Amino acid sequence: MSNLTRWEPVREMMTLREAMDRLFDDAFTRPINMAGVSGLPAIDLYQTNDEVVLKAALPGLKTDDVQITVTSDVLTLRGEFRQEAEKKEATYHIREQRYGSFERSVMLPTDVQTDKARAEFENGILTITLPKAEAVKPKSISIKAR
Numbered sequence: 001m002s003n004l005t006r007w008e009p010v011r012e013m014m015t016l017r018e019a020m021d022r023l024f025d026d027a028f029t030r031p032i033n034m035a036g037v038s039g040l041p042a043i044d045l046y047q048t049n050d051e052v053v054l055k056a057a058l059p060g061l062k063t064d065d066v067q068i069t070v071t072s073d074v075l076t077l078r079g080e081f082r083q084e085a086e087k088k089e090a091t092y093h094i095r096e097q098r099y100g101s102f103e104r105s106v107m108l109p110t111d112v113q114t115d116k117a118r119a120e121f122e123n124g125i126l127t128i129t130l131p132k133a134e135a136v137k138p139k140s141i142s143i144k145a146r
Contacts, residue, residue, distance in 0.1 A: 040104050047109055052130045059124035070114045076105040110136045
């Protein structure tokens with residue numbers, strides 16, 4: 001004997017809706033493994049007791065290709081990845097390298113002394129060190145016992 005299952009069109013519509021939601025989520029959200037392909041340089045920003053440090057991955061660039069500005073509490077990196085001459089006789093199978101200008105701005109977590117900032121460029125990694133302003137550095141208070 002076979003069982004009859006009642007057809008419920010509302011349940012079918014919800015399944016279709018869930019499938020459409022999944023389709024749009026997959027199509028318009030960036031997968032985690034593609035995070036570095038956006039065209040913006042990948043950065044790390046951290047702070048210690050005395051300074052704020054930003055590290056940016058800028059492979060293939062030279063110091064003259066990058067401009068750094070700090071205005072109030074925003075640090076901005078500008079630059080351009082230059083494209084080498086495209087090989088007309090070659091057939092490209094994968095082409096993921098980004099070319100063109102970029103601009104990336106980040107909010108600094110605290111006040112800094114811009115006049116004492118340092119920038120170093122080594123092996124494609126730009127390291128910007130910004131000393132914290134004296135007013136925001138943690139201060140220790142000694143306790144005297146009686």
